[in-house]
Amino acid sequence: MKLTTPLFGLAAVLGFASAHMEMTSPAPLRSKSNPNTNNVDYDMVNPLSADGSNFPCKGYLNLLGTPAGTAVATWNAGSPLSFTIAGGASHNGGSCQASISLDSGRTFKVIKSFLGGCPTQGTSNWDFVLPADVPTTQNAIFAWTWFNRVGNREMYMNCAVVNIKGGGGGSPSVPFSQRPAMFVANVNNGCGTLEGSDVRFPNPGPDVSTIGNTFAAPVGNCGSTVSYPEQPEQPNPQLPTTTALAVPTPTTLPGGIFIPVTTLTTTTPAPPAEPTTTRPADPPVNPPVTPPVTPPVTPPVTGGEDIGPQVEWSRCTQEGVFNCVGGTRFQRCGSGLWSPFLQTAPGTRCKPGVSNEYTVIVVRKRQTVRYRRTNKI
DSSP states (O other): OOOOSOOHHHHHHHTOSOOOEEEEESOOTTOTTOTTOSSOOTTTTSOOOTTSTTTTGGGOGGGTTSGGGOOOEEEETTOEEEEEEEESOOTTOEEEEEEEESSTTSOOEEEEEEESSOSOSSBEEEEEEOOTTSOOEEEEEEEEEEEESSSSOOOEEEEEEEEEESOSOOOOSSOGGGSOBOOOOSSSSSEEOOTTSEEOOSSOOSOEEEOOSOEEOOEESOOOOOOOOOOOOOOOTTGGGOBOOOOOOTTOOOTTOOOOOOOOEEEOOOOOSSOOTTSSSOOOSSOOOOOOOOOOOOOOOOOSOOOOOOOTTOBOSSTTOEEEETTTEEEEEETTEEOOOEEOOTTEEEOOEEESEEEEEETTTTEEEEEEOOSOO
8 A cells, every 4th residue: 555644754764774973074985975985885874893894994995096085185284174073873972083094094193082072963073283294195094083982882983085295394292103003992902992981092192182071991902001291171172163963853863763764564444434535446326324433533552561761872772672652752772772752753653662663653544654673773
């Protein structure tokens, strides 16, 4: 049966397969933001594989030397620059690093560390200064890495190709050649980060921006701790340029709800007594007299166990299940966390309780639509 009721809210929900964070500028390899991309990675927001198989740069450094690996920007050494992060699930921030490789990704040097508060929800710009003594380089690799504060222990990494010119000058307090290596963890390398705290990098380098005071050292074999002259704690200068996500509406999906695109199946309860165009045959000319039929009303639907509203970003254990509360709003367990609530679309209700299926009651047409859970989050 063809579903003719406009479900614009549900269509918007189904358009999102995931919602973490990604670098959009400079445009990473295989990003939809990259004009040189001929094979878009629509999972750019996903973390690196836990087994480390696609470290570094999600395995895309094989594009260097091809049209898809053409530089997307030219930077002047010693200049103030910025990168842009966007997305809908910041996992309460965390700690990030901006790093650069001059040897096709074999090694990365830290340009700046952002301890705490990185990234923020929505779109944000993060400022740094490219060291003046970085040598002139064609096809350098700029990397943004992120270790989320809450959720699964993950490492996010996006890489962009840039050209550097005018370098080699200046006398910085810490020469570029002596800057620390990029911090690496949670990719089967013997180093990990703790949930609930912003990781304090063992060797953040001389340029550091600090927000907050809830930090924890990494665990495992993560290298020795190196101290630099203390800098006063300062708010991140780029935060005023942050564009916060709008308050969720029925046509948008808040960060953290991961609903894969699936095939719709529909069922139709018994229609009202009067004939409709969906009847298989014309009604009799003289139909028998029948008692008046009261049109069905939306019943008080019930689902699985009713656990009530769950605090957004709190832990959950049943990956992919939906929690409908009161028939008017729902959330989902994704990446080990309960998402924020999303209101059901106008003219629809969800089936209360926790279930592997997200069931929608379309009030006007009295149709039930079920979206079946898949394993892809």
